[in-house]
Amino acid sequence: MNKAKLLDFLNxxxxxxxxxxxxxxxxxxxxxxxxxxxxxHYAFKTQQVLFKPTFTRENVFRNDLDAxxxxxxxxKFSEDNGFALRPWETIKLQELNILNEExxxxxxxxxxxxxxxxxxxxxxxxxxVFCEEEEAIKIKIHHSSPVI
Numbered sequence: 001m002n003k004a005k006l007l008d009f010l011n012x013x014x015x016x017x018x019x020x021x022x023x024x025x026x027x028x029x030x031x032x033x034x035x036x037x038x039x040x041h042y043a044f045k046t047q048q049v050l051f052k053p054t055f056t057r058e059n060v061f062r063n064d065l066d067a068x069x070x071x072x073x074x075x076k077f078s079e080d081n082g083f084a085l086r087p088w089e090t091i092k093l094q095e096l097n098i099l100n101e102e103x104x105x106x107x108x109x110x111x112x113x114x115x116x117x118x119x120x121x122x123x124x125x126x127x128x129v130f131c132e133e134e135e136a137i138k139i140k141i142h143h144s145s146p147v148i
Contacts, residue, residue: 001105009137014091021087043138054144089116105130123147
């Protein structure tokens with residue numbers, strides 16, 4: 001996986017998170033948008049995925065589709081307020097480091113999240129390990145945390 005493909009993927013991921021929030025604001029089927037996002041960006045369909053979202057405390061890991069969906073739009077766990085429903089106006093890649101070895105591609109970097117109707121921003125450090133599924137890049141391992 002070359003840098004250009006990974007940058008395209010990360011931009012698609014950020015746009016997907018924003019799209020979920022926009023669907024929520026527009027009062028359209030944001031759950032379907034979120035499920036499409038997860039299907040497009042994560043390998044839940046064919047592989048085990050390890051997912052440690054940015055803002056979790058009680059249920060730290062979300063390693064199946066239902067738990068991941070809950071993190072993005074709320075529902076399964078009481079601590080989930082719907083990360084993507086905030087909603088976010090912009091998500092900008094600030095730093096990116098890539099490691100490619102044989103069948104393993106990893107990206108580690110930072111993303112700057114800016115919510116709609118606020119000047120406050122949140123800087124998040126992430127590590128994504130990628131696999132290929134159905135000839136597309138998917139996240140197999142996702143770890144993120146706020147930079148404080």
